[in-house]
Amino acid sequence: MSNTFAPMVRVTRDPDADPHRRPLSLSLVTRLWGLMRPYAAKRNVLLALVLLRAIQLPLLAWSIGAVINGPISNAAPMAAIVIASLGVLALAAWTQFTLVFRQRLALELGESIVHDLRGSVYSHLQQMPMSFYAKTKTGRVISRITSDCDAVRVGVQDVLFVSLVQAGQMIGAAVIMAWYDLPLLMVVLAMSPVMWIIGRVMRNRLSEAYRDVQESFSRVTATIAESVAVIRVTQALAREDTNAELFRQLTVDHAEYNMNSARHNGLLMPLLELTGQVSLGLVLIVGAYRSIVASDPMPVGDLIQFWFLAGLFFSPIQVLGNQYNQALTAMAGAERVFRLLDTPPEWTDLPTAVSLPAQVDGKLTVENVSFAYDPGHWVLRDVSFVAEPRQMVALVGETGSGKSTIASLVSRYYLPTQGKICVDGLDTRGLTSESISRAISVIPQQNYLFTGSVLQNIVAGRAGATESDAVEALRSLDCEWLIEDLPEGLQTQAGSRGGRVSLGQRQLICFARALVANPRILILDEATSAVDTLTELRIQKALGRLLENRTSLVIAHRLSTIRTADQILVMSHGKIAEQGRHEELLKQNGLYKDLHERFVS
Template sequence: MNQVQTLSRSLTKHVERLEDRQRPLDFRLIGRILTFTRPYAVQRNLLLVTVLLRSIQLPALTWAVAAVINGPIARKDVNGVMWGAAGFAVLSLSTQFVMHYRQLLALQLGESVVCDLRQALFAHLQSLRMRWFHQTRVGRVISRMTSDIEDVRIGVQEVLFVTLVQVGQMLIASCAMLWYDWMLFLMVLGLAPVLWLINHHFHRRLSSDLRNLRESFSRITATLAESVVGIRVTQAFVRQDENARIFGDLAEDHSSYNTAVLRTQGLFLPLLDLNSQVFIVLLLIVGGYRVLQPDSPMAVGDLVGFFFMANLFFSPILIIGNQYNQAMTAMAGAERLFSLLDTPPEWSDPKDAIVLERMTGQVEFRHVTFGYDAARPVLHDVSFSAAPGQTIALVGHTGSGKSSIINLVAKFYLPQQGEILVDGHDLLKVNSDSLHHQMGIVLQQNFLFYGTVRDNIRFGKPSATDAEIVEVLDRLGCGDLLNNLPDGLETQVGERGGTLSSGQRQLICFARALIANPRILILDEATSSIDSATEARLQKALNVLLTGRTSFVVAHRLSTIRHADQVLVLDHGRIVERGRHDELLELDGVYARLHKRFVQQG
């Protein structure tokens, strides 16, 4: 248990260091959030009017009660009492009407702001380059779009406008108490700091306890998710008892934090209530004494009104304290959101970028040096050319630079040195969208999106008709394989294609790439997940489909490499051999040794 608590504290500090859950109030951030309300200025201004009315109405109700007591009741005027009660009822109804529209307008405004923020964030994410995604954890990206935006939503819908109502109510109640009796008002001012200090102290403790509680719960959910996803490995290594022990320790850890929260709340609320009772006692003594004085200008109704006004003055202190904690959380969420929105793309196309209307597919590398970390290049002085329609096979050990060449051809990254030309144009000056519209990619990780088989194939060409989809499948020679699925092309692939075999997933990825009729085709170990029987069916179709397209193939299977127009053999980021399959075998060099190993493994 002590080890778990040590790990728990270490993880908590690490998470807090990476993503603090709270930030001090920052009026620049508040102003930037409010800029998202500009398209909804009419709605926002109406909301501010309801906030002002709401701040006035509750003190007005209290003043009405005191006025009826001092007036009609003191004079024993029955009609006056009835008229006063009727006026109070009408004012009470108006408060409900205003409260309804204040909440409705705040919810609508908050939802509009959150919707715009989500769209702006998603659009910005699409503009970021591949390096950023490789360096950023998926969980943090999702957190920006979910929990951080929800924190901002609460800040807009609740914190801002509720706080304005409470502050307005306190100011009006203060003026009313000062008007009723300035001496009693001074006593109230003397007690207010005491209540504020108690509230501030306990909220700091609660904030720390709740942060620990959230983090411990995150560890529980993460462990649970990991256990469910990895259940096959768990059972294979008989880890059930050990995993249950670890989870039990985390659950006890979470329970201890929950107990700390309950203990703090259990002390705070009675203490706050005790202070309220002490204040009432003092107010009764001092206020009663002033009313009972023969020459006192303070009437009983004034004392009653003062009591009510004092309640309206003190009750917002607790509410504003809660809102302050939520405001700090909203500040942290807003800071992370705007930090992401302010992250510029690593590079952007120049304004005068060349739009490639119809590529021939000629690709040339000229003395290209590249590294994911500029200080540690993974490609060194790489030069080669691919004529339109040629198939270029990339061969080499893991880490030799094959995928790096693919990433550069696809313009996912830019080289640190050298030039990459497409149809004679420097890739730096080429419009990226026009390049990618004429490029098809099939990766080893055959990623499918949630939806039907038809939806995933159409991903490569949204305007594709059903007839075009069937034609592509027939050309691949795999239409019957997919038609054997329970619902044919309407079969739901599940999350990441989990309901399909690896071969079926890869076939869908082939169809998705080829339906776009690309001029440049990239196959990054695309047949590694397909069994030999399925590959045999695909090989003839691939030979036909590769004809007329410039293709870059990273493959471990000889069937794909044998017919390549040019084989580039890489070793530690350098091209050490190049030529056709038969030519490289005659050299009896690196490729020949790799070929021998492939044959032995085959």
């Protein structure tokens, strides 16, 4: 990459980001503190170690000055000096021993919290409806559960406890300095307003810079996730160079955002350190005056101790500055994670929801259903039909006519905007999601296999299913030969998204999975449209066996597959334009006949 960065492209912020909210927020800190509640015992021990560590450091500085001010300055016997020095070494060893256990407990606490937080985020994501995923990029979801949760971990195990140690060190040093010489302490504290003003001025700039870095990283992550997901399409269209250039522009922007935050950080830290050095210089000047010129001279030994303590007072400034920068990142990450956790699903099971009975007949009723993904943009308008138990209802029509939307509503991926959908006379709004998923299964157009063996994918259709259930399902579909076709039988690894098996094999595996689940209502989004004609003929028999004695809703792209349907619904612009059996619709000389002539004849 060239050393000259391209100009930053200011893009629209994440819709779930709030640019007016301060990254350092008491409410966020309080909520982060609440994450430690399950580990209260470990947290309390850690706080005790933090307090002890904060006291030890000023005591160590004081003891060094005391040895210089006492035995050494008074020319005490060497034995006394050695004993005093050994005491200092023992205190230093105790300090390091405390540090080891403080760091270990902080690490364990941080990892425990991020483990729980990621579990909460993942569980919350599992409850979100399809509308959430339709509006949210995959990379953004990944970023919440990875980098943002990591930022929270850093905020807890590093920023919080390190800052407490450093702040305690400054307070302890200030208390001892006040005991030695209160007027000289005032000289040290005189620079505090200057440091406060510097931090105040730089705070907004750093906040904005770190927010930009987080947003930019989220865009980079989203692009990577989406590129991997569609790599076959990318290679088929020979878009590798184009996508690489688009990604390069994103990384250039991300690098510039990082550089921008580093520039602000590079300005803040020298200013804070310079303030501390100036303060030490003032302490030296005023202390020398008090020791040499003042009528009530300050002992030189006390000045030496005060000098050590003043250095200890100012040494945390740079550490706290770095912690402040990390705190901005942690607060931004926490803000985004908690915003996701605070985003309730658009709908959940009603408190009064009931389960479908164990024996479901499979009658499906769609009554006056209208639906809009976005308010005012109707996708379906007043759709009504009834699928009697064990009937096959086919949905046909042009792309965008509403076929897949009906399937999504029946599956309760979405709720109807108007009207209702009933299973055996029970409105699906009042049913539990678990009972609906048990009664209704969907085989989508692009069949998905989980990473794992073929056996694991087949038995995923029902909790507690065994290998014998999988073999019986394949036997019932009359495709037990699939086991022999696979190189390792049912133990063959399907690979990511089923990439290690053919389309036809993937189709049959999904059929077997649906058969193991044994739903009363089966929805097929033309599951055979992605395979070639010969493969389709090979699996049509299995499909017929799968549909036996089940109510089925079939979205048909190949009209030849739905000739025997009990009902055919011809969709047009979100409405049912025609309805009937194959022969009846052909006689009407309407949309169905046009579609039949175009795609079959």
